[in-house]
Amino acid sequence: MDEILHTDLAPGECRELLAAMSQPLLQWYDRSARVLPWRERPTPYRVWVSEIMLQQTRVAAVLPYFERFVTALPDEQALADAPQDQLLKLWEGLGYYNRVKNMQKCAREVVACHGGRLPGDYCALLKLPGIGAYTAGAIASIAFGQRFPAVDGNVLRVMARLISCDSDILQPRVKKAFGELVLSAMPHHRPGDFNQAMMELGATICLPNTLPLCPSCPLGDICRGRALQTHHHLPHKAPKKAKRNEQWTVVVARWQGRILLQRRPESGLLGGMYQYLCLPGHLGAEECQQQLAAQGFCVHTLRPLGAAKHIFTHIVWQMEGYLADLSAPPQEPLYTLEEIEEQLSVPSAFAHYTRQLPTLPLPL
DSSP states (O other): OTTTSOOSOOHHHHHHHHHTTHHHHHHHHHHHOOOOHHHHSOOHHHHHHHHHHHTTSOHHHHHHHHHHHHHHSOSHHHHHHOOHHHHHHHHTTTOOTHHHHHHHHHHHHHHHHSTTSOOSOHHHHHTSTTOOHHHHHHIIIIITOOOOOOOOHHHHHHHHHHTTOOSBTTSHHHHHHHHHHHHHHOOSSOHHHHHHHHHHHHHHTSOTTSOOOGGGOTTTTTOHHHHHTOGGGOSBOOOOOOOEEEEEEEEEEEETTEEEOEEOOSSSTTTTOEEOEEEESOOOHHHHHHHHHHTTOOEEEEEEEEEEEEEOSSEEEEEEEEEEEESSOOSSOEEOHHHHHHTOOOOGGGHHHHTTGGGOOOOO
16 A cells, blocks of 8 residues: 555554544534435435435535435335436436436346345445445445445545645545545444545535635644645646537527427437537538528528537537527427426536527517
């Protein structure tokens, strides 16, 4: 481990530091933990749903989604049986839609192989679709009281600053080594609370992309990063690859007040969701009208709807938009505004255009 984690602490010093952290951390958590619905009733299903939703998403954004999701789909069986349109609509706006698709795959396997309930065995959890070491550790510790680490980005940041370690936290072997350190510090009582306290500390005190709130930190007195003043540049991450830019022309096509939507392929980016007409490149009005005509659309008028940008993990969409009023019904399905708002999942990538639907000008 010493070769993996670059810190000036000797092994004995590191053990002493870790042994001293659980009591002040849990005392701080008891005083300061945010009141969150999955903490108030931490059933395995609710913990699982919350942890999947919280991946790469802020707590404030997750709260309304969580309540709506578990009300509509209160258990593994309901999730397994949910129609895809309902599932994607419940998730609409959270992004990373493969998360919820994998959740349904997992729920179906749980129903088929585990009696309809998430298993209370860490190794069995790991074998389920969409559940990795972090999620398995969170469910096992929080819902079942078992002693397993749950190491997310918050925990990696806390640990890197705590022991003043400049190893690349995105490296799998570094994550594994930090997991072993967390486990060594975890008390045999309250393992779930310990994991949540570490996450809470990273989310509210040991903040990312800014200076941590060290005076408020329960571990400030033992933090090596604070003592050495290295905390301001930790954790270390290798630079990400530049995102690929794609240009699209988005056409909101309308006939007699109904909007044309196309369903995206089931696999790939935003799979199975609905979109407006999308043409590659940034097209001027005349070129856009020509391409629509070539695809069989009879365009009466074409008006600009403005530019928009959406950032995915590896791609940036740069979009130009048009409103196309059609003079003849298209072969593609048309939907009312009510159907789009209540039933169909249109990705937030198109939010700039979706927001304009209720106020679109009348046809010329």
